[in-house]
Amino acid sequence: MKIETDRRLGHEWDEWNGQPLPNAGDFRTTAGKYFLFTSLGIGAIVITGAAAIYLLTPRLAQLATWLPRALYVGDAVLAALGALWLALIGLSYATDRALLPGRFAERGLLLKTLRLSSRVGEVFGVQRDWTDNAALAVYNRLAWAREWRVRANELLILIPRCLSRTALDGVMDIAKRYDVATFVATRGAYARQAIRERRPKAVVAVACERDMISGLRDVAGRLPVLGLTMQLPNGPCKDASLDLVKMEQFVRKYLR
Numbered sequence: 706m707k708i709e710t711d712r713r714l715g716h717e718w719d720e721w722n723g724q725p726l727p728n729a730g731d732f733r734t735t736a737g738k739y740f741l742f743t744s745l746g747i748g749a750i751v752i753t754g755a756a757a758i759y760l761l762t763p764r765l766a767q768l769a770t771w772l773p774r775a776l777y778v779g780d781a782v783l784a785a786l787g788a789l790w791l792a793l794i795g796l797s798y799a800t801d802r803a804l805l806p807g808r809f810a811e812r813g814l815l816l817k818t819l820r821l822s823s824r825v826g827e828v829f830g831v832q833r834d835w836t837d838n839a840a841l842a843v844y845n846r847l848a849w850a851r852e853w854r855v856r857a858n859e860l861l862i863l864i865p866r867c868l869s870r871t872a873l874d875g876v877m878d879i880a881k882r883y884d885v886a887t888f889v890a891t892r893g894a895y896a897r898q899a900i901r902e903r904r905p906k907a908v909v910a911v912a913c914e915r916d917m918i919s920g921l922r923d924v925a926g927r928l929p930v931l932g933l934t935m936q937l938p939n940g941p942c943k944d945a946s947l948d949l950v951k952m953e954q955f956v957r958k959y960l961r
């Protein structure tokens with residue numbers, strides 16, 4: 706079956722073949738894929754580093770006899786730090802507590818691992834949307850664990866252009882009830898521009914997994930963001946639906 710393609714695709718979906726998306730475009734999953742693929746990714750980096758040192762040892766030893774050993778130690782330290790970091794993120798996730806400062810968690814290091822986990826997932830044949838959704842589950846849990854309150858006029862709701870009429874009405878109803886500004890971002894670049902111009906102190910963003918990941922990597926290091934992903938029963942970039950109960954929870958989380 707081929708879906709009608711009277712839609713403007715976001716560039717994140719350039720390679721979409723017009724076929725219905727897996728699980729009717731609902732990629733909600735648990736956090737396990739993020740932890741699995743991130744640990745495999747860190748492991749692959751460490752093993753690649755050790756193999757490179759091994760192959761280059763004769764040349765490195767010509768530069769300094771102690772150099773190969775020092776690089777092995779550095780590689781082992783990297784492995785230990787990676788394992789410790791992932792364990793602490795896992796513990797934060799499991800206990801709903803922010804155990805690490807933001808820059809070592811959802812506002813920094815975690816953001817840098819998002820592409821790694823989805824790339825490793827793809828190596829194992831897992832479509833990136835599933836892994837991205839798992840990563841967002843971790844991100845949101847850690848972001849939620851931090852206390853951060855703003856006034857209604859300091860919060861911004863960012864929504865994409867692809868929401869269904871019902872979803873859009875639901876979001877506008879929530880925005881109206883809580884008196885929060887809403888911006889419909891037709892492209893990711895406009896969303897970032899809206900943030901630069903309006904200078905909110907917190908954002909509730911709605912997007913598909915792909916757009917959300919690239920948006921978070923750009924802005925989540927600078928201000929608190931909770932990200933709500935959508936379901937795409939009609940394929941990407943059209944008629945998206947979302948969990949309005951969760952949307953309202955996200956808005957309430959930030960309001961004083």
Ligand code: SF4
Pocket residue numbers: 714715716717718865866867911912913914916941942943945
């Ligand atoms: S948020 Fe909507 S319009 Fe933007 S890329 Fe995702 S599915 Fe397409």
